[in-house]
Ligand SMILES: [Zn+2]
């Protein structure tokens with residue numbers, strides 16, 4: 731029996747997503763870079779049209795497309811691993827984007843034996859790590875940018891919750907402190 735011979739509804743997908751999350755978790759805990767923070771939630775959305783999955787760093791949440799995975803459950807493990815990698819990098823203090831570090835971690839997915847989603851892989855593009863790191867002094871949300879801002883940004887996450895504009899401040903040494911370099915990827 732293979733995953734793509736079955737038809738899954740939202741509840742089945744939720745169970746399956748939890749299963750793969752637990753299965754992959756040891757690869758994201760106690761690593762040299764650090765650990766994925768506990769409490770990640772996974773939700774399936776019917777409104778996702780253009781993306782199959784989304785990592786929401788500030789919410790520690792993974793959002794997945796019901797429609798896509800009902801049709802393509804065989805690719806669910808790949809996207810869970812992909813979104814866990816985004817969250818893990820963020821939790822470890824790194825730029826959570828599609829950086830060299832991101833793709834290095836994704837090579838571990840091949841060891842799981844599950845299928846790589848070719849639709850997602852086609853769009854893979856290497857991004858340089860953002861070395862300008864802004865932090866909200868209130869909630870510690872971070873933005874990793876490749877250029878310094880010439881204007882202030884406030885944390886929309888805090889504003890939504892508290893109605894107060896908490897401005898983000900530049901902490902561009904954070905990345906340097908972590909591994910002693912400020913390397914940029916080609
Ligand atoms: Zn991604």
Ligand SMILES: [Zn+2]
Nearest residue numbers: 866869885888
């Ligand atoms: Zn904030």
